[in-house]
Amino acid sequence: MIKVRWRKLDPEHISRYTFHERAIHFIVAVTCVYLVLSGLALNTPFLFWLSSILGGRASMRLFHPVLGLFYFVFLIYMWWMWRRDLRFNQADKGWMQNMEAYITNHDDDLPPIDRWNAGQKIFFWMMMVSGIGLIISGIVLWFPEYVPWSLQWIKFLAIILHVACAFVSIGGLMIHLYMGIFLVKGGFRQIVTGEVTRGWAYHHHRLWLERVTKERADG
Numbered sequence: 001m002i003k004v005r006w007r008k009l010d011p012e013h014i015s016r017y018t019f020h021e022r023a024i025h026f027i028v029a030v031t032c033v034y035l036v037l038s039g040l041a042l043n044t045p046f047l048f049w050l051s052s053i054l055g056g057r058a059s060m061r062l063f064h065p066v067l068g069l070f071y072f073v074f075l076i077y078m079w080w081m082w083r084r085d086l087r088f089n090q091a092d093k094g095w096m097q098n099m100e101a102y103i104t105n106h107d108d109d110l111p112p113i114d115r116w117n118a119g120q121k122i123f124f125w126m127m128m129v130s131g132i133g134l135i136i137s138g139i140v141l142w143f144p145e146y147v148p149w150s151l152q153w154i155k156f157l158a159i160i161l162h163v164a165c166a167f168v169s170i171g172g173l174m175i176h177l178y179m180g181i182f183l184v185k186g187g188f189r190q191i192v193t194g195e196v197t198r199g200w201a202y203h204h205h206r207l208w209l210e211r212v213t214k215e216r217a218d219g
Helices: 019-043 045-053 057-082 090-097 099-103 118-142 153-183 187-193 198-204 206-217
Strands: 013-015 195-197
Touching: 013 198, 019 045, 019 057, 019 153, 019 187, 057 118, 090 099, 090 118, 099 118, 118 153, 153 187, 187 195, 195 198, 198 206
Parallel strands: none
Antiparallel strands: 013 195
């Protein structure tokens, strides 16, 4: 159950993300950015100059696979932490049918939704699926000497899968940053402070506000 904390001196604000949730999100975000930059540096000579700001060539080659495992473990933990809110429901179907209203900032035309909308849930599962592909293909590329000679085709498949999943992750990350920082007003602030106004919650996540308000009233 999500514990909601109201400010004692400011009842107009409500806690949307706990410090623990924000810390996990920060770890995943920083790790993801490092993996994206180091992955680009390792895969194209035009961006290898990035290695100079990522710890050097040798360190980058070491940190990339190690942090890849680190990223995946915390991604799994993030799913476990938010598993209740990541389930698709009937409200998500209505949101998907009116997605254009969200993109054009006409939120009044959207149906009431819970803690996250369908787009946010799709983003998470997109990162999760691509993360699974990256970790599987990454392990093969990390230890190629353990692939039997008769199964060398697995290496080529791993390369293709790794690059494809990386593109999906990069695309998802760019969209997520744009939506959270520029498109949705107050989106970036809430992941920093963990709080939103009751008006913001009512406007963007009415079902979530009603649910946590009821949970608070019930004790």
